[in-house]
Amino acid sequence: xxxxxxxxxxxxxxxxxxxxxxxxxxxxxxxxxxxxxxxxxxxxxxxxxxxxxxxxxxxxxxxxxxxxxxxxxxxxxxxxxxxxxxxxxxxxxxxxxxxxxxxxxxxxxxxxxxxxxxxxxxxxxxxxxxxxxxxxxxxxxxxxxxxxxxxxxxxxxxxxxxxxxxxxxxxxxxxxxxxxxxxxxxxxxxxxxxxxxxxxxxxxxxxxxxxxxxxxxxxxxxxxxxxxxxxxxxxxxxxxxxxxxxxxxxxxxxxxxxxxxxxxxxxxxxxxxxxxxxxxxxxxxxxxxxxxxxxxxxxxxxxxxxxxxxxxxxxxxxxxxxxxxxxxxxxxxxxxxxxxxxxxxxxxxxxxxxxxxxxxxxxxxxxxxxxxxxxxxxx
Amino acid sequence: xxxxxxxxxxxxxxxxxxxxxxxxxxxxxxxxxxxxxxxxxxxxxxxxxxxxxxxxxxxxxxxxxxxxxxxxxxxxxxxxxxxxxxxxxxxxxxxxxxxxxxxxxxxxxxxxxxxxxxxxxxxxxxxxxxxxxxxxxxxxxxxxxxxxxxxxxxxxxxxxxxxxxxxxxxxxxxxxxxxxxxxxxxxxxxxxxxxxxxxxxxxxxxxxxxxxxxxxxxxxxxxxxxxxxxxxxxxxxxxxxxxxxxxxxxxxxxxxxxxxxxxxxxxxxxxxxxxxxxxxxxxxxxxxxxxxxxxxxxxxxxxxxxxxxxxxxxxxxxxxxxxxxxxxxxxxxxxxxxxxxxxxxxxxxxxxxxxxxxxxxxxxxxxxxxxxxxxxxxx
Numbered sequence: 001x002x003x004x005x006x007x008x009x010x011x012x013x014x015x016x017x018x019x020x021x022x023x024x025x026x027x028x029x030x031x032x033x034x035x036x037x038x039x040x041x042x043x044x045x046x047x048x049x050x051x052x053x054x055x056x057x058x059x060x061x062x063x064x065x066x067x068x069x070x071x072x073x074x075x076x077x078x079x080x081x082x083x084x085x086x087x088x089x090x091x092x093x094x095x096x097x098x099x100x101x102x103x104x105x106x107x108x109x110x111x112x113x114x115x116x117x118x119x120x121x122x123x124x125x126x127x128x129x130x131x132x133x134x135x136x137x138x139x140x141x142x143x144x145x146x147x148x149x150x151x152x153x154x155x156x157x158x159x160x161x162x163x164x165x166x167x168x169x170x171x172x173x174x175x176x177x178x179x180x181x182x183x184x185x186x187x188x189x190x191x192x193x194x195x196x197x198x199x200x201x202x203x204x205x206x207x208x209x210x211x212x213x214x215x216x217x218x219x220x221x222x223x224x225x226x227x228x229x230x231x232x233x234x235x236x237x238x239x240x241x242x243x244x245x246x247x248x249x250x251x252x253x254x255x256x257x258x259x260x261x262x263x264x265x266x267x268x269x270x271x272x273x274x275x276x277x278x279x280x281x282x283x284x285x286x287x288x289x290x291x292x293x294x295x296x297x298x299x300x301x302x303x304x305x306x307x308x309x310x311x312x313x314x315x316x317x318x319x320x321x322x323x324x325x326x327x328x329x330x331x332x333x334x335x336x337x338x339x340x341x342x343x344x345x346x347x348x349x350x351x352x353x354x355x356x357x358x359x360x361x362x363x364x365x366x367x368x369x370x371x372x373x374x375x376x377x378x379x
Numbered sequence: 380x381x382x383x384x385x386x387x388x389x390x391x392x393x394x395x396x397x398x399x400x401x402x403x404x405x406x407x408x409x410x411x412x413x414x415x416x417x418x419x420x421x422x423x424x425x426x427x428x429x430x431x432x433x434x435x436x437x438x439x440x441x442x443x444x445x446x447x448x449x450x451x452x453x454x455x456x457x458x459x460x461x462x463x464x465x466x467x468x469x470x471x472x473x474x475x476x477x478x479x480x481x482x483x484x485x486x487x488x489x490x491x492x493x494x495x496x497x498x499x500x501x502x503x504x505x506x507x508x509x510x511x512x513x514x515x516x517x518x519x520x521x522x523x524x525x526x527x528x529x530x531x532x533x534x535x536x537x538x539x540x541x542x543x544x545x546x547x548x549x550x551x552x553x554x555x556x557x558x559x560x561x562x563x564x565x566x567x568x569x570x571x572x573x574x575x576x577x578x579x580x581x582x583x584x585x586x587x588x589x590x591x592x593x594x595x596x597x598x599x600x601x602x603x604x605x606x607x608x609x610x611x612x613x614x615x616x617x618x619x620x621x622x623x624x625x626x627x628x629x630x631x632x633x634x635x636x637x638x639x640x641x642x643x644x645x646x647x648x649x650x651x652x653x654x655x656x657x658x659x660x661x662x663x664x665x666x667x668x669x670x671x672x673x674x675x676x677x678x679x680x681x682x683x684x685x686x687x688x689x690x691x692x693x694x695x696x697x698x699x700x701x702x703x704x705x706x707x708x709x710x711x712x713x714x715x716x717x718x719x720x721x722x723x724x725x726x727x728x729x730x731x732x733x734x735x736x737x738x739x740x741x742x743x744x745x746x747x748x749x750x751x752x753x754x755x756x757x758x
Contacts, residue, residue: 002698003719020402023395023422024656026700026717026729043402043424281712296707303682319381321405328675333660338405340382350405 003027004293007061009052010071011038013339013348014269014285017277018071019044021285027293031071032061039339040071055079062088069246069292070268073100074148091194091245091292092267099242100267103175104146110262113241115234117262118253120177122146126164132176142177143167155211180261182253186220187272188235191247191287191297198239199287199300200232201280206251206272212346215366216309218275218302221359223254231260238265247288249273271311271348276300278335278353279307304355306362310370312350314343317375320350327352327369334369382406383672386440388431389450390417392718392727393648393664396656397450398423400664406672410450411440418718419450434458441467448625448671449647452479453527470573470624470671471646478621479646482554483525489641492620494613496641497632499556501525508543508555515557524551534590559640561632565599566651567614570626570666570676577618578666578679579611580659585630585651591725594745595688597654597681600738602633610639617644626667628652650690650727655679657714657732658686683734685741689749691729693722696754699729706731706748713748 003026008015011033019040022029030046041047050057052075062068067089080094090097099106107120119136123129123143133139145154145167157179158164167174185206192198205220206213219228235250249270251263273284282290282298290297312320320343327334331354338350350373354365371377382405387394390412398419401408409425420426429436431454441447446468459473469476478485486499498515502508502522512518524533524546536558537543546553564585571577584599585592598607614629628649630642652663661669661677669676691699699722706713710733717729729752733744750756 003700003717016402019422020399023399024714024716026715026719028421041424042407043398045420045422045424045426047424290707295703297711298707298713299711321382324674328669328677332676332678334677335403336405337403338382340405 004066005030005064006289006292007032007065007068008040008071009058009061009068009075011035011040011044011047012071013039013341013350015040015071016043016339017274017283017337018269018285018289021283022289025286025289027289030061030065032057039341042340053079055082058083059086059088067091067292069288070097073097073267077101093243093245096243096245097267100265102146103144103264104173106265107175109242110238113237115238115262116259118142118177118180120175123174123176125168126161129158129164129176130161136178140179142179144175144177145170145172146175147172180253181256182261183256184220184254185263186223186231186252186254186260187216187270188231188250188252189247189270189273189276189284190232190235190239190250191284191291191300192236192239192244193291193297194245194294196240197297198236199282199297200236201273201276201284201300202302203228203231204272204275210346212313212348213271213311215311215363216272216275217359217363218279218307218309227254227258227260234260234262238262246291247273247284271309271351274337274351275307275309275353277337279303279309279355305357306359307353307355308359308363308366309351309353310366311348312338312352312370312373314341314345314347314349315374315376316345318343320373320375323373323375327372331365331369334365336369336373383445384409384443385668385671386411386444386447387419387450388437388440388447388454390414390419390423390426391450392418392720392729394419394450395422395718396653396662396716397448397648397664397668400662401668404665404668406668409440409444411436418720421719432458434461437462438465438467446470446671448667449476452476452646456480472622472624475622475624476646479644481525482523482643483552485644486554488621489617492616494617494641495638497521497556497559499554502553502555504547505540505543508537509540511555519558521556521558522546523554523556524549525554526551559632560635561640562635563599563633564642565602565610565631565633565639566595566649567610567629567631568626568649568652568655568663569611569614569618569629570663570670570679571615571618571623572670572676573624573673575619576676577615578661578676579615580652580655580663580679581681582607582610583651583654589725591692591727592650592690594690594742595651595654596738596742597658597686597688606633606637606639613639613641617641625670626652626663650688650730653716653730654686654688654732656716658682658688658734684736685738686732686734687738687742687745688730688732689745690727691717691731691749691752693724693726693728694753694755695724697722699752699754702752702754706751710744710748713744715748715752 005028033041189201202219207215249266335353384407412420568580581598586594628645714732
């Protein structure tokens, strides 16, 4: 058999769900996992346990793969460049991935290609934050470390110079951004392959709670065709201009004055695309694999009028399995996706998908299941 | 975590696809595989390589599992009974599974519960086959070894006493059945759980070529509601009366005089249910796992007006991967499921699913992809 070997760096739930999508393709799928207990390591046949920050480890892992892709953005950029210099096929490549690793590089590049973003610049200290606030209409100001932040970590909303000091203590460059007045957050998910084919999923609404994605509604309710096309167009432009291969998630603000501004980029399957596992003709994971293998992409269109994804966060109960009986009996159409992770309060340990014709009902079903599994409701 | 461990005996494509369905449930899934290269062993994290005909091997495998289920019916019945006597939880259990292992036992039991079958009896030699023919309207007569047959193996259609000798050479009891005049073959797939919940999938038409399933159409075109309800009712009755836990496939003949007669039983996910992976609210594999875990069952209803499954058989080309480009480019909605098996002429190495509103078009898409992957067409 000459079916290719795909290696994914990382053993989290994205690798777990990518393996699930790879089984029907008949490909070989390997992961480089931090530990043998990681989410993906529990279900993948071919697991290498090692440190993605170690070049020799990455090199040895890559030696057994036809193409390397990623479950996260944390592999040091210099290691990515070293691997490419040695002929390892990385998808996405280092030149693209750096824009998902470094928010400063990302903002500069998006400005250069005319993609609308919140006003921003690198700031040097608390006093400089005040200067930025003065330039952009005053506090509050959003501060972000340019590297290493996710799910609200590495992000601060500061209301005065007095509380602007902390972000600088990490010793990492800090990016200041205007705090945008937005109606809601949207996400535009697209997939692009080496031969230049791209598909765009319907633009979704992403509801954040405490900086963490809580619910995703596909498609975004009431979004005009014009706004939807603009958001998809921005994502396709970014994918093309940055040379992204694979899945690209573009997190957007829909502003009170009718603009869409780019918030964050992710170059891998993304939480805002989990709904596609049960709600689209081809899941983001299947299309990510098809893209990194340079295979024709699958149908991204929705299979139901509405699909809702709700993240299952850890609560006070360490074991969610007993809750299956109630959730599955209450809703035979519920689609549960658990990650095999130990429950910690607030930690993403799974998600549920629901789909149907009536948004309110579909959303209530997802909400109920996520809350019941977490243990915040008991009936 | 107290998520249970499910052990499946067998490493074929059914175990492979059951693992795929088990990943979102967050359960642990182990297999007992003949070799490390078996279809499921390529993708499952926890693989025991061993011989399912050896009781000590089965016992050691079961020791690490909360429940044992099966990818095939070939485990010796006496071993199943020994394991149950030791407290191992088998789903389905030995008393049910024997009806899928021994066609003589199956026919006797179905007659006792009033399920319509072709006329049949155990025959002792070629002369006895002639007597059976005389009793049932003459040759041709269908002869089957009571154990070990599948996909046309162990089945003979004999037209005279002269060619009725071969089946007896195996030294296995031989069952004679009248050759039924049928319009087409149907399959009724149901799933039953220990607490007695059962779901019935739409009755499908199964098109056989040379004794091997070629195409499955869901639902069976033009099947009357009355006939559909009767077929589902038969399957639910068999599941209840035989105490089946998990998935039960009932292969049926729709006769020229408007009857449905039971042909074969399988107590595991079945080829006639592969369409559910992309065509139903819950796949047969997910519902089989939910049943053996005594979890509430998922929605079996179809997601599209028509879903067609076509088996991909091995042809002259050893590697089907290059054909992906053409098939995926031609049909972005095509759902390919490959099993990681080496290609041998006539061997089932995968299947494709298509769904949509127009049966002729849906069927042509599945047919084309299966033929192209096999290599019998080149455009």
